[in-house]
Amino acid sequence: MAHPQTSCVLPSAFFERPVLTVAQELLGKHLLKQTLEGIRGGMITEVEAYDGVQDKACHAHKGLTPRTRVMFGPAGHWYVYLCYGMYWMLNIVTGEEGYPAAVLIRGVGDWNGPGKLTRALHIDRKLNGAVATVQSGLWIEDRGTIIPPSHIKRTPRIGVAYAKEWAEKPYRFVLMSQE
DNA sequence: ACGATGATGAAC
DNA sequence: TTCATCATCGTA
Numbered sequence: 001m002a003h004p005q006t007s008c009v010l011p012s013a014f015f016e017r018p019v020l021t022v023a024q025e026l027l028g029k030h031l032l033k034q035t036l037e038g039i040r041g042g043m044i045t046e047v048e049a050y051d052g053v054q055d056k057a058c059h060a061h062k063g064l065t066p067r068t069r070v071m072f073g074p075a076g077h078w079y080v081y082l083c084y085g086m087y088w089m090l091n092i093v094t095g096e097e098g099y100p101a102a103v104l105i106r107g108v109g110d111w112n113g114p115g116k117l118t119r120a121l122h123i124d125r126k127l128n129g130a131v132a133t134v135q136s137g138l139w140i141e142d143r144g145t146i147i148p149p150s151h152i153k154r155t156p157r158i159g160v161a162y163a164k165e166w167a168e169k170p171y172r173f174v175l176m177s178q179e
Numbered sequence: 180a181c182g183a184t185g186a187t188g189a190a191c
Numbered sequence: 192t193t194c195a196t197c198a199t200c201g202t203a
Contacts, residue, residue, distance in 0.1 A: 048198070067187065085184030087199050104198060115199050159198050
C-alpha cells in the first residue's frame with residue numbers, strides 16, 4: 001500500500017469560497033503553530049462561521065472599522081482580536097476581498113474553547129492580519145483525514161444571543177468524537 | 180453565578 | 192472623555 005497522503009498546506013484558494021463551505025471543510029484539518037519548542041497544534045474539531053455585514057453576530061455588521069479591516073481584506077489571512085479583555089480569538093478570513101467573513105476556530109486537538117487554544121499556542125495580536133503560511137508561523141494543513149458529513153454536528157453559535165434571529169442560525173460546526 | 184480585564188465603537 | 196458592551200474562562 002502506498003504511503004499515506006503527505007501533508008499539504010491549505011492554499012489561499014481554499015479560503016476564497018463561501019464561509020459556510022470553508023467552515024465545514026476546516027473540520028479534520030490541522031492547525032499548526034511554530035513555537036520555541038517546535039511545531040505544535042492539532043486537529044480542528046470545532047468552528048463557527050461569521051458571514052458578512054448582514055450577520056448581526058459578525059463584527060463586520062458595524063461596517064468597516066479599524067478592527068474589522070482585516071475581515072474586509074483577502075481570504076487566508078488571520079483575524080485575531082482580544083475578547084473580554086483576556087482571551088485571543090483566532091479567525092481565518094474567507095470569501096472574496098471586500099466581503100467580510102471569517103471562521104472562528106473554537107476547538108483544536110484536546111483544547112476545547114477558543115480562548116484555551118490560543119493561550120496554549122501563544123497566539124495573540126501579533127498575528128492579526130498575517131497570512132496563514134508556514135512563513136508566518138501559523139498555518140493549516142490537510143493531512144488526508146476524511147470527515148463524513150454524518151460526523152459533523154451543526155448548532156447555533158455560542159455567546160451571540162444579542163444577534164437576535166441571527167443567533168439561531170446553525171453556523172457552528174462540531175466534529176463528533178469517534179471511537 | 181460571577182468577577183477578571185481591556186479593547187471597541189458610539190455617544191456626548 | 193466616558194460609557195456600555197463583549198464570538199471567554201476559572202472559581203464558587
